Amino acid sequence: MPAGEAGIGKAGMEWLQERTFITGREMRMFKTRLTEMLGIPHPIMMGGMQLLSTAEFTAAAANAGVMAFLAAETFPSPEALREEIRKTRRLTDRPFGVNISMLPDTGRGERSLTFAGIAADEKVAAVETAGSDPAFLVPILKEAGVRVFHKVPSIRFARKAVAGGVDGIIIVGFECGGHPGMDDVPLSIILPRAVDELPVPVIAAGGIADARGFASALCLGADGVLMGTRFVVTEESTMCESIKKRYLEITENDTTLIMRSLKNPFRCYKNSATKRVLEMEARGASLLELLTVVGGQVSRDTYAKGDPDGVPVACSLGAALIHDVKPIADVVNDIVEGAHAILSRLRSMEEPGTGTRAGAARA
Numbered sequence: 408m409p410a411g412e413a414g415i416g417k418a419g420m421e422w423l424q425e426r427t428f429i430t431g432r433e434m435r436m437f438k439t440r441l442t443e444m445l446g447i448p449h450p451i452m453m454g455g456m457q458l459l460s461t462a463e464f465t466a467a468a469a470n471a472g473v474m475a476f477l478a479a480e481t482f483p484s485p486e487a488l489r490e491e492i493r494k495t496r497r498l499t500d501r502p503f504g505v506n507i508s509m510l511p512d513t514g515r516g517e518r519s520l521t522f523a524g525i526a527a528d529e530k531v532a533a534v535e536t537a538g539s540d541p542a543f544l545v546p547i548l549k550e551a552g553v554r555v556f557h558k559v560p561s562i563r564f565a566r567k568a569v570a571g572g573v574d575g576i577i578i579v580g581f582e583c584g585g586h587p588g589m590d591d592v593p594l595s596i597i598l599p600r601a602v603d604e605l606p607v608p609v610i611a612a613g614g615i616a617d618a619r620g621f622a623s624a625l626c627l628g629a630d631g632v633l634m635g636t637r638f639v640v641t642e643e644s645t646m647c648e649s650i651k652k653r654y655l656e657i658t659e660n661d662t663t664l665i666m667r668s669l670k671n672p673f674r675c676y677k678n679s680a681t682k683r684v685l686e687m688e689a690r691g692a693s694l695l696e697l698l699t700v701v702g703g704q705v706s707r708d709t710y711a712k713g714d715p716d717g718v719p720v721a722c723s724l725g726a727a728l729i730h731d732v733k734p735i736a737d738v739v740n741d742i743v744e745g746a747h748a749i750l751s752r753l754r755s756m757e758e759p760g761t762g763t764r765a766g767a768a769r770a
């Protein structure tokens with residue numbers, strides 16, 4: 408399809424023209440309900456990541472054609488979030504959003520509502536919610552024209568969020584960095600289930616790190632993908648360099664789930680901190696005790712020190728597929744162009760009219 412017919416809206420077309428001017432070549436696009444809904448060139452999102460998703464990182468992803476989310480909990484106050492939104496706007500003219508992460512049962516309702524009010528006031532393009540049911544945030548956001556995407560690991564939570572009025576569901580497989588939920592269902596199963604069950608666009612997350620993951624998610628019916636870990640390992644990522652380097656060493660056998668005893672499992676790469684947490688959990692440690700090892704301030708200090716072993720660090724099984732630290736635009740271009748190559752390879756495998764339909768002999 409010629410670029411002019413890509414259906415990505417005026418903003419998306421301007422982006423494409425600008426990019427073609429910079430790189431000297433045109434790129435074929437994937438048009439889905441997600442690109443249409445948000446006016447973004449690629450059906451790709453960067454999930455909000457606490458302590459990392461600042462204005463600079465979010466704007467860099469937005470400038471690469473991705474829907475990225477500032478992580479509200481990163482900033483010291485709601486007003487600081489407002490400032491960060493304005494700063495992001497100075498760094499990009501592309502759409503971006505805010506992630507509002509809610510821990511179940513920790514009384515974050517008021518705080519989340521304040522963040523949602525700011526996202527609505529500032530008219531960001533979208534909000535990514537996670538953790539608890541976002542229904543109470545939906546009216547204020549929708550009234551301001553902000554799209555709401557709820558991130559969940561199971562169909563039952565997804566259905567509830569859809570009933571609450573969200574615009575899309577980000578369905579997370581067991582492979583993901585961070586919180587995969589308690590059901591242990593891989594993306595290859597939960598994604599087609601979500602596509603079959605839900606009346607809204609479904610975005611796939613968990614273990615996606617390259618063109619193969621992106622293409623297979625689209626084949627399974629997704630309207631787009633969301634990645635976290637792949638984006639952490641990029642030049643523009645605000646993660647310290649020593650931890651970026653550690654991610655490159657991670658194989659499919661090097662992640663673990665902590666916090667399962669609290670019914671809030673968290674996938675990280677294995678290090679001395681996860682070993683300590685698992686030992687504490689085995690002897691029945693409480694949330695308060697565990698927070699001395701996994702709390703936000705411990706992460707902040709550890710990232711600042713650049714210590715890859717100082718704290719459990721969220722990490723996808725997909726880290727096994729990440730072999731380089733490169734600019735976000737290169738990650739995105741490699742994924743989109745790679746997916747087209749995969750589709751061409753599949754098409755070249757087709758041999759029309761040379762076979763017999765299974766069961767035809769019986770008919």
Ligand SMILES: Cc1cc2nc3c(=O)[nH]c(=O)nc-3n(C[C@H](O)[C@H](O)[C@H](O)COP(=O)(O)O)c2cc1C
Nearest residue numbers: 454456457537583584585613614634635636721723
């Ligand atoms: C370092 C790191 C920090 C994260 N922090 C958050 C967060 O604060 N809120 C949230 O909703 N998700 C968070 N996530 C999850 C991502 O937004 C995304 O859902 C997940 O990484 C997708 O799986 P993937 O890592 O396999 O791509 C984090 C992920 C990573 C890797």
